[in-house]
Structures are given as C-alpha cells and as structure tokens.
Amino acid sequence: MKDTFLKCSSCGIRFLWTAREQKEASREGATPPDKCPGCRALDMLLSRHKGVVRFYDPRKGWGFIDSPIRRKIFFHRNGLENPVRRGTVVSFRIAVTDRGLRAVAIRPVRRPS
Numbered sequence: 001m002k003d004t005f006l007k008c009s010s011c012g013i014r015f016l017w018t019a020r021e022q023k024e025a026s027r028e029g030a031t032p033p034d035k036c037p038g039c040r041a042l043d044m045l046l047s048r049h050k051g052v053v054r055f056y057d058p059r060k061g062w063g064f065i066d067s068p069i070r071r072k073i074f075f076h077r078n079g080l081e082n083p084v085r086r087g088t089v090v091s092f093r094i095a096v097t098d099r100g101l102r103a104v105a106i107r108p109v110r111r112p113s
Contacts, residue, residue: 008036044069045094050109053088065090065103075103082107 001019008015015036025032033040049067056063061077063084075092084090084106092103 004032006032006034006036008039009034010039011036045096048091048093048105050089050091051103053084053086053090056084056086058083065092065106067103069094070101073101073103074099075106079104079106081105084108 001022003019004017004022005014006017007013013036017032022032024030035043049069051065051067051073054064054066054072058077063075064072065075067073073092073094079092079095079102089109090106091109092106095102095104
C-alpha cells in the first residue's frame, strides 16, 4: 500500500489517505473516507452522539459518558438539560475546550414504548 489522494465529497478538496490509515481501515473492514479530516471533525462537532452515563456525582457536579466515538467523555452539570444518573442512555454534542473534548447539551434518550 502507498499514500493516496482522495477528494472530499463535502468541500471538494483533495486530501491524503496515508498507507498507515489504509492498513488500519483494511484490518477493521472499513471503506476509504469520503470526507477530509476537517469535514469529519466538523461533522463530529455538529452532530448529536449517543452514550451511557458511566459516572456522575451530583454533589461535585461532573461525570463521564461512555461513547463509541471516545471511551470516556467528561461532562459538567452545566451541560445537562435534564437530571441523569449512572446507566442513563443520553444524547449529547461535543464541545472543544482548553482542557479537551467535553459533552454538552446532554439529554436522556427516551426509549420507545
């Protein structure tokens, strides 16, 4: 395998898909990315994600969410739209802070009845 240039389906720029990325994708059975790294990062920031509250201490006002996009995502009570507890399935958005990624706009997911 060697480095390949691909064209982003969103913004139209050419971007490099490295041999290393190709090797990882083939191990996971993934297809080539259709968007450049910048557009993928924007998609991650703008879309809602789902996860499970792993830990939350209401007295301290912070906790962590387990999510497929990242193993542990920190959140603060300011990001909660409704109360949550451990094991609650939630949807959330990602914010980039000076301390890293943080879950915001967190709300419990209603299970279909």
